[in-house]
Structure formats: structure tokens, C-alpha cells
Amino acid sequence: MKDLKDLMAVKLIERLGMLESKLTEHKEGKGMKEKIKVLTVGDIHGDDTWKKIDPEKYDYIRFCGDYFDSYESRPDDDFSNFQDIVIWANSHPGKISLGIGNHDISRFLYKTKAWERARWHSGYTARNIEKIWQIYTTNKHLFSAAMQINNTLWTHAGISNKSWSIFHKWAFDHQDDPIADFINKEYENLNPALFQVGQSRGGYTPVGGIFWADKSETDKDPLRGYAQIVGHTPVRQVETVIMTNDSGASITYTDTRLGNKNYYETVINEPILIRGTASHKPKEEELSSDE
Numbered sequence: 001m002k003d004l005k006d007l008m009a010v011k012l013i014e015r016l017g018m019l020e021s022k023l024t025e026h027k028e029g030k031g032m033k034e035k036i037k038v039l040t041v042g043d044i045h046g047d048d049t050w051k052k053i054d055p056e057k058y059d060y061i062r063f064c065g066d067y068f069d070s071y072e073s074r075p076d077d078d079f080s081n082f083q084d085i086v087i088w089a090n091s092h093p094g095k096i097s098l099g100i101g102n103h104d105i106s107r108f109l110y111k112t113k114a115w116e117r118a119r120w121h122s123g124y125t126a127r128n129i130e131k132i133w134q135i136y137t138t139n140k141h142l143f144s145a146a147m148q149i150n151n152t153l154w155t156h157a158g159i160s161n162k163s164w165s166i167f168h169k170w171a172f173d174h175q176d177d178p179i180a181d182f183i184n185k186e187y188e189n190l191n192p193a194l195f196q197v198g199q200s201r202g203g204y205t206p207v208g209g210i211f212w213a214d215k216s217e218t219d220k221d222p223l224r225g226y227a228q229i230v231g232h233t234p235v236r237q238v239e240t241v242i243m244t245n246d247s248g249a250s251i252t253y254t255d256t257r258l259g260n261k262n263y264y265e266t267v268i269n270e271p272i273l274i275r276g277t278a279s280h281k282p283k284e285e286e287l288s289s290d291e
Contacts, residue, residue: 042254042262043231046070046078064231065101065156075127089142097278098143101156102211107132114190145187147276148180155210157232158218163207167193180275222251231255
């Protein structure tokens with residue numbers, strides 16, 4: 001009998017195949033392209049070189065998150081840069097998707113039951129936390145913990161087969177959803193497994209969740225059936241690990257702040273399944289009913 005992670009991988013791949021026929025009609029109705037180009041922006045940490053990006057060159061732009069806690073700029077500068085990113089994303093509706101990193105959940109989850117465990121990381125400061133929380137809560141349509149196009153999956157730190165099996169044990173519902181929908185709903189549910197800090201990052205659990213997983217965990221055991229694109233672990237240049245077994249797994253690390261290019265371009269053929277991208281800003285009454 002296959003082990004648990006093999007069974008889960010088969011189930012996930014089958015689920016993606018089942019959704020393909022249902023979403024083809026949706027694709028044709030929206031006039032979507034046969035190929036789309038996605039730009040991944042690695043961890044920000046106050047850096048403003050993203051302002052050089054020409055959004056007209058891309059169908060989607062995905063930020064990996066970690067907008068705060070620069071070691072080079074002041075917290076007020078990080079805050080201003082974050083404001084600029086949100087304004088820019090709102091000026092290009094549906095194109096720019098803002099990911100969420102471990103340095104962000106300490107602000108975004110302010111006033112939730114998860115905040116106490118989310119706020120302990122290097123460089124954390126409570127400065128501007130109320131203003132950051134307000135910007136996040138009124139612009140949640142721009143943010144997602146996971147984004148997915150076909151079997152390409154974006155999270156902040158990545159998913160290993162081991163962390164996925166732990167995550168499923170903690171999952172509350174909707175396990176039949178596309179993986180990005182599943183993760184994003186569990187983020188809203190404050191599922192503790194997502195916020196685990198693994199031993200390789202100074203925590204107490206065997207592996208980290210999607211905000212904390214270390215490269216040493218994911219590069220040897222990336223989630224079967226998916227091509228992941230992540231930030232989090234600094235690398236000198238973009239690195240892609242492709243598994244040579246039959247898992248169909250790969251993972252690309254884009255946090256190249258140690259180098260000089262913090263971007264990664266991806267071209268995806270036949271974009272049938274798209275989840276976790278930015279949506280249009282909801283009406284004011286919808287925002288108020290959300291809080």
C-alpha cells in the first residue's frame with residue numbers, strides 16, 4: 001500500500017485534473033491567453049527596487065512578502081515602502097498579488113489569537129503596527145498566503161511532503177478545494193500548522209509551516225505534483241531544485257537579496273486553474289462587514 005504522502009499527491013493531482021474541464025469554459029469566457037508571464041518578486045524587507053518594474057510586461061506580478069524589518073532602513077521607511085506597494089497594487093487591479101511572509105504575520109494578525117506566536121522573529125518592532133494592520137485589513141483583496149496557476153504554487157517559504165501531512169491533520173475543512181484555496185481558507189481560520197516554526201529556524205516542531213519552512217527542509221522533500229516558487233531563505237541567485245524521481249516536484253528560491261536581482265520570470269502554458277491572485281477592491285460596505 002502506498003504511504004500517506006503518495007496517496008495525498010495522487011489525490012491532489014487528480015483534483016487538479018477534475019478541475020481542468022470545469023475551468024476551461026471559465027477560461028474561454030474570460031478570453032484568457034494561451035501563455036501567461038508571471039514575475040515573482042522576492043522578499044522586500046524595505047527594498048524599493050520593485051519601483052523599476054514595468055507592470056505592462058507581465059500578466060501577473062506576485063510578491064513573496066516580508067515587507068518589513070530591514071537591516072538597512074528605518075521602520076518608518078519600511079512602512080512608507082509598504083504603503084507604496086499597496087497603492088501600486090490597487091492601481092493595477094487583478095494583476096498584482098501580494099504574498100504574506102513571516103515578517104508580515106506579526107503585523108497582519110494583530111488583534112487575533114495568533115498574534116502572540118506570530119510576532120517573535122528577528123528584527124520585529126511594534127512601530128506603526130496599528131497603521132499597518134489598518135492598511136492590511138482594508139486591502140485584504142490584494143493579499144493571499146498562497147497563489148496557484150495550474151500546478152505552479154507560490155507561498156512564502158514552501159511546503160514539504162512532511163509539513164503537508166502535518167498540515168492536513170490540523171485542517172478544519174475544504175480539503176477538496178484547489179491547494180491555494182485550501183491554504184488561504186486555513187490562513188483565515190488561523191490554522192496553527194501554517195505558523196509552525198521548525199527546528200532549523202529555532203522552533204520546536206520538526207518542520208516549519210508555509211511562513212517558516214527552511215530551504216534545508218524543502219529542497220530535499222518538495223511537495224509532490226507541484227512546481228513551487230518561494231522566497232524566505234536568502235540565496236545569492238535564483239535556485240531551482242527539480243526532483244529526479246517520479247514526484248513531478250520542483251521548488252525555486254527567489255529571495256536573492258544576497259545577490260543583485262530579486263526577481264524571477266515564469267511563463268505558464270494553458271493557464272486553466274488560477275487561484276489566490278489579487279481581486280478587485282470590494283465595496284466599502286463589504287469591507288466594513290468583514291471586520
